[in-house]
Amino acid sequence: MTPLTNAQDAAAGAMPPQSVVSCSDAELVAGIEAAEQAVRTAMVEQLRLIAEAEHRGLFAEHGARSMIVWVRELLNIDHGDAKTRVVVARNVEDRATLYGETMPAELPETAQALSEAAISVEHARVIVDGVRALPEYARCHMVGEVESTLAAYAREMPPRELAKVAERIRYLLDQDGAYRDEEAQHEARELHYTTARDGMTVIKARLDRETGVKFAALMQPLSAPRPEADGEKDPRTAGQRNADGFAALLDLALDSDQTPRVGGQRPHLTVTIDFADLQRGLGFTTDHGMPGNLRATDRSITAENVRRIACDSEVLPMVLDGDSLPLDVGRSKRTAPAHLRAALLQRDGVCAFPGCDRPPGTPDAHHIHHWIDGGTTELSNMVMLCGHHHRVVHNTRWDIAIHNGRPVFIPPPTVDQRRKPRPGGQAQPATHHHDFRDLIPTPRTPAGKP
Ligand SMILES: [Zn+2]
Ligand SMILES: [Zn+2]
Structure with a gap:
């Protein structure tokens, strides 16, 4: 029997005998497992054939640059896949010497596990790479031990986990090499960011292990999915959640007292806008104002969004008069003192919006009646929002009122035709608020209950 018919028989044996629709659940599971065994068995056959083809130098005869390129073209697969098959074949097949004798495979235990269909070719690739990464002396004296350890683990864990075990072994046997690698990784660190033509910022980075783990540790809680209060799943994509988490991280950094100061000021977002435009910039009228300008990137931003940004009493908008000279619109009028923020947190939590369960980062102290239209900076005109x-409150027609000292949210007709008011603030269970309490740099001791 030729190797090829062997593989075909194995594949045929994996097929459920009857139509998949009529087979039982147990048969289905067994069928999926059997198919995987058949794929692995067929792969072992292919590795054998690839090793023999390389021994014969077929790739050169066919005009290919290398064995890997030849396999890639022949099978129409990715370069990485072709490399895995060729490299594994070299290490698990018996080798013929120049004198026609047969030498045993370089990695016999891996070959054995492969032939039992107990591991996949990806597992074998991890073992090959793991052995290759060993330092010179270990490669001479400890290959057998390392290989059998990895081959045993390979039977129990997926390739990605196995790679971590291989890395651990390497770190134990070759601390100098591992240290050199880490230094090289640190040298290769890079982060680039640029403002694209459309005004969005594009970030691309490769961080060393240490920085990467810090980043992941900070990002994970801030970008975790948050189901809605009614149990509906978080509608944001993973990318949107990460972007929101990163935005929250930036807010936290800006609000910490340790950020370096630029020109004696914390590097808060600086926006310039004409006073009249800011006043006119109500999102729902056709009479829009001229846009504002983001100082750090020199990009435009709509008056509607400047109103939202400037609404937060912590942000310092640079409002200009008609001659583009800074206008003092009264910082004291819009800046909530620490005791007011503390009282808002006490009354509203991080976000007063009914049923809010989102990662908040730093909350914004929203003026119900905008300060630029004469709204006051006091508890009765303010509400904490994530x-x-x-954004929701500024961009859609939610109305907010204070009833009996607590915020009440009145949905727009598009959300609820009857516009039935919904209680907000701490009246609502907001499970996540406790998790993030420590992240908020604002003083937390309430000056007095409202
Ligand atoms: Zn606001
Ligand atoms: Zn919220």
Whole structure:
């Protein structure tokens, strides 16, 4: 029997005998497992054939640059896949010497596990790479031990986990080499960011292990999915959640007292806009104002969004008069003192929006009646909102009122035709608020209950 018919028989044996629709659940599971065994068995056959083809130098005869390129073209697969098959074949097949004798495979235990269909070719690739990464002396004296350890683990864990075990072994046997690698990784660190033509910022980075783990540790809680209060799943994509988490991270950094100062000021977002435009910039009228300008990137931003940004009492908008000279619109009028923020947190939590369960980062102190239209900076005109709900309130027609000292949210007709008011603030269970409490740099001791 030729190797090829062997593989075909194995594949045929994996097929459920009857139509998949009529087979039982147990048969289905067994069928999926059997198919995987058949794929692995067929792969072992292919490795054998690839090793023999390389021994014969077929790739050169066919005009290919290398064995890997030849296999890639022949099978129409990715370069990485072709490399895995060729490299594994070299290490698990018996080798013929120049004198026609047969030498045993370089990695016999891996070959054995492969032939039992107990591991996949990807597992074998991890073992090959793991052995190759060993330092010179270990490669001479400890290959057998390392290989059998990895081959045993390979039977129990997926390739990605196996790679971590291989790395651990390497770190134990070759601390100098591992240290050199880490230094090289640190040298290769890079982060680039640029403002694209459309005004969005594009970030691309490769961080060393240490920085990467810090980044992941900070990002994970801030970008975790948050189901809605009614159990509906978080509608944001993973990319949107990461972007929101990163935005929250930036807010936290800006609000910490340790950020370096630029010109004696914390590097808060600086926006310039003409006073009249800011006043006119109500999102729902056709009479839009001229846009504002983001100082750091020199890009435009709509008056509607400047109103939202400037609404937060912590942000310092640079409002200009008609001659583009800074206008003092009264910082004291819009800046909530620490005791007011503390009282808002006490009354509203991180976000007062009914049922809010989003990662808040730094909350925004929203003026119900905008300060630029004469709204006051006091408890009765303010409400704490997370970044997401601050946008919702500014961009859609939610109305907010204070009833009996607590915020009440009146949905727009598009959300609820009867516009039934919904209680907000701490009246609502907001499970996540406790998790993030420590992240908020604002003083937390309430000056007095409202
Ligand atoms: Zn606001
Ligand atoms: Zn919210």
